[in-house]
Amino acid sequence: MASHRNVIIAGGGRVGFQTAITLDDRGHDLTIIERDPDRCDSIADEYVATVIQGDASNPDILEQADVESADVIAGLTGEPGLNLAVCMEAAAMAPGIRTVARIDSRRREAYGRFVDETVFPEDAGARVAVNEIEGSDVRSISDVTGDLDILEIRVDEGAPAANKELRAVRFPAGTLVISDDDGNRVARPDTTLTPGRHYVIAVDPDVADEVLNLLRG
Amino acid sequence: MSSHGERSPEANLSLLDATMIGMGAMIGAGIFVLTGLAAEIAGPAAILVFVLNGVVTAFTGLSYAELASSIPKSGGGYAFVREVFDDLSSFLMGWMLWFAYMIAGGLYALGFAPNFLELLHVYDVTPAPGAVGAIALPAVDAAIPVGVVLASVAVLFLVGLNALSTAASGSVETIFTLIKVSILVVFVGFGIASPMFSSAEFQPLFADGNGPFSLLPAMGLTFIAFEGYDLITTVTEEVKNPRENIPKAIFVSLAVTVVVYLAVVGVAIGTLGASGLAAAGEAGIAQAATEFMPTGLPVIQNGGAIIVFGAVFSTLTALNAVVIASSRVAFSMGREEQLLPSFGRLHHRYGTPFVAILASGVVMLASVVLPTQSAGNMSSLFFLLSFIVVNASVIKLRRERPDMNRPYEMPYYPVPPILGILLNLLLTGVLIRYLLRTDTLALLLSIGWIVLGGVAYGVHLLLRTDDDDPDTASTTSGDD
Known part of the structure; x- marks a missing residue:
């Protein structure tokens, strides 16, 4: 794998966006999926990622983010259920992809069966x-x-x-x-x-x- | 260029800077080097040639604006195509764009040499560089070795400079461009005021009674003069508020460039006449200037020297720009693992994409032995082909990713990219036909480069699929 990776981030809120900025600093290629059009514009202003506007759990939208050629997908919205759904959809579309889901409790084990890694940003x-x-x-x-x-x-x-x-x-x-x-x-x-x-x-x-x-x- | 690591990540180029980067490339060497050659093919209609090229290229400019605002990468055309197309297509695009820049480097180096000789001649250091008189050929023959040597020295110097330091790629471009434009404004001002211009002769408009069709090959040859917006999109990450400023910079630089070309070519033809301009070849504008600029000035003596200096300065800065641009393409391809990984690495000590620059330098150096016109034709041909792919990218991206956030959306989609593709195809066709008749060497070299690309890609693919050991790969695929 090249030193830089293709990363898809579902959710361009504070967590997703800050993650994107740091990843961009490290030279990775990013695509952000974000539902809110205004939020999309402000992400575009920062010029760190390609932005797809839409619901990340919608397979059509996920397809547009080019899951097949991505190395990692991170569900970083505020809704653990949505993050889980996005990761599992992506894994079904592209079996080799690494999945990271944002959760809202310390109970990582429960998610371990479905995603590769979990993050609990509040912790x-x-x-x-x-x-x-x-x-x-x-x-x-x-x-x-x-x-x-x-x-x-x-x-x-x-x-x-x-x-x-x-x-x-x-x-x-x-x-x-x-x-x-x-x-x-x-x-x-x-x-x-x-x-x-x-x-x-x-x-x-x-x-x-x-x-x-x-x-x- | 130090795109990763030491360069501060914050955006610091303003709209003016971005515009100047584009204009710097477009109002650079092209105007000094190609005007004479265009006049040779198209006669006084050379003026129209540049205007029409501006129009054709505007469609591609729209595509660049849309892609640059929605794909946040600084790699220029190759980066966009890489995002949209599969491996082979994006490889070929990068391969062609890389070549276009390298040959452009050869072209600018070849343009530098006669203008430098002209500068020496103005101060009587050397005799005239074989420009005066109708029988130009023997004189040109005699000048070629000197020219090639000078051009090679220029290439070696700038390749060395950029390989060993990132200093030459800073944002001094704005100052350079302002100097170039000021010199051209002086040229136009004195030209219009001169008595030679008042008796300007633009008839017959078309050369050789060929009619308007003689425009097309000249357009093909001079198309390279308008590649500047690709350069703007290689620095997007450094531009403030890029989603607004990049499209603006593309359009403003294009519009201003067309106006400047119109004025400069008009004055050159008006004073020197199309045939005189044609005879002067690569040093056309410089020749015209020495005819009408005032003499006996303090320090510089001959006013024409300013313009000749402008030509020398422009060709050198343009050469510098394409050394950087070509190595950026090769560097991006290396990073995307479409060339040997060593192309995508920065040198541990100099912080430059060392291998990419040296490889580009080798091809540039080899292209210096080409006739200027062949270099112009080949470079234009490859820019045309690359731009066709860029236009196609816009269409493909709109179809495949309709929900992608596009801060700038071109008006009247899909008309501009389709027109861009058709017009670029037309010029490509005309250029190939013209090359078939007059310059088979350039055509063969062009085909050779594409075939070489195909072979390189095949070997690369083979090595990537049948072994995981990168060491073996790098020792056996020494074809590029």
């Missing part, structure tokens, strides 16, 4: 918002995993675990300290939790507050 957006709200002391790094959180935490002076070696600290089950001092080395039992430094830690969401208590006080 990703919330993580970023939480990062900003908490400042630089605790940061969510990634949401590649299911429920698992990967956090970058700055150890606070006076926190229970500060200045202790890892083997001397009893973290709750469901915790894994990944990196050493500011992410230079994989953590080892003799790693010391120095105050003011950042450590990357994977946690189960239900023990996150305990871990934070140990490291932040």
Whole structure:
């Protein structure tokens, strides 16, 4: 496959449109399907994608987006049902196509049977918002995993675990300290939790507050 | 050109800039190089030749405007056709357009040489470049080696420059075009005021008593002068508010260009006469200027030197533009995996589409040995063929994707693209017939290029289907 892909995005709202802009920056070829004519015009003004005006779940419209030669289709409208329908139609038209559907809950598994990937933009957006709200002391790094959180935490002076070696600290089950001092080395039992430094830690969401208590006080 | 990576993505070209890019290509070398050749074929009716070409090309201009406003890609005609047609058709389109630009490069280099010699001659550095006198042939023969050398040097210089740096492709085009147009305005002003023009002789309008049909081959030859809007659509992503400004830029540049051609060709024929213009060939406009521009000016001495300088400047900037344009087509084809992938890669150190530029440079360099007229004919022929495909794309796209958002829709669809196809076909037919009679070499080379394209495509297809190993593919398909 070429370094640039043919991507169809169903839904040119805020999520679909922002996705298109980023994909365009990376050199991919884009087609956006959007129902609202005014919205179509403003997308056309940005000049990032070919725009088809119509209902993405209508097979005629989908056909016009040239599903056969597309590498990926992403249903990014605000309606999960519609996104699912679009992805499944496209997969039926072009069996090799990769499908990505926007959903509105964390329950990805249910969709896994029908689409290749799911996105839950509100969740990703919330993580970023939480990062900003908490400042630089605790940061969510990634949401590649299911429920698992990967956090970058700055150890606070006076926190229970500060200045202790890892083997001397009893973290709750469901915790894994990944990196050493500011992410230079994989953590080892003799790693010391120095105050003011950042450590990357994977946690189960239900023990996150305990871990934070140990490291932040 | 640095279309991906370091170039800032934001739109920064205004309507004026976009218009100037189109005009820069159309009012560039064509007017200086081709006017004499058109007069040779059509006589005083050369004026009509340029006007009619403007009309013919306007239909294709409408198609470009509609496609450019609805397909957000900067690749010009090839990118649009790639979006609409299957692999083979879009490959052939790119292959032809690439050739058209490369041969145009040869043509502009060939136009540069005699004008440069003329510039030296004005300052008595060299003797006259075999232009004066009725028996032109022996003198031209003597001048050819020098001309070819000069043309090659120009090609090598600009290919090297563009291969090693992206600086030459910036938006200085606006300034260049304004300089060119100003020089032509000076030319027209002095020309109309000169006593030679008051006794202008436009009769008989048509050469050799051939009647209006002598216009057609001249139109075929000079069609290349109007390819500029393809260049506008190669930079669309950089233009502010493209869905409005691109169609406007196409139409404004076309209209202004026709007016400028009308004025310049009118003055040239009015002062030098069609036969005098024809005799001067590629340096026609420069010759005319030295006849009537005032002499004894400070610093530059001869006023005609301004015009000759304009010709040298125009041919060089136009050559630069087609070096960039041709490599852009090859680069796009490489990126679409329709040529070897190496064509679609930027050089890691220079940030330029290195392989695409060098490959284009090789063909350009080879085309410099052609007679100017053959280069003009071949380039026009391939632009005509490419534009037929572009017009067809509009029709195909309207039929297959009726719900596509089209910020600019051409009026009176489907009349313009159909007329565009028919008129371009007519000119293609006339040009081929003309080539059959006068220039079989150009015709054979043209056919050869298409056959070579077919072979390249076949090999490419074979390699893509029967092995997945890209290394084998790149070592064995060294045909292009």
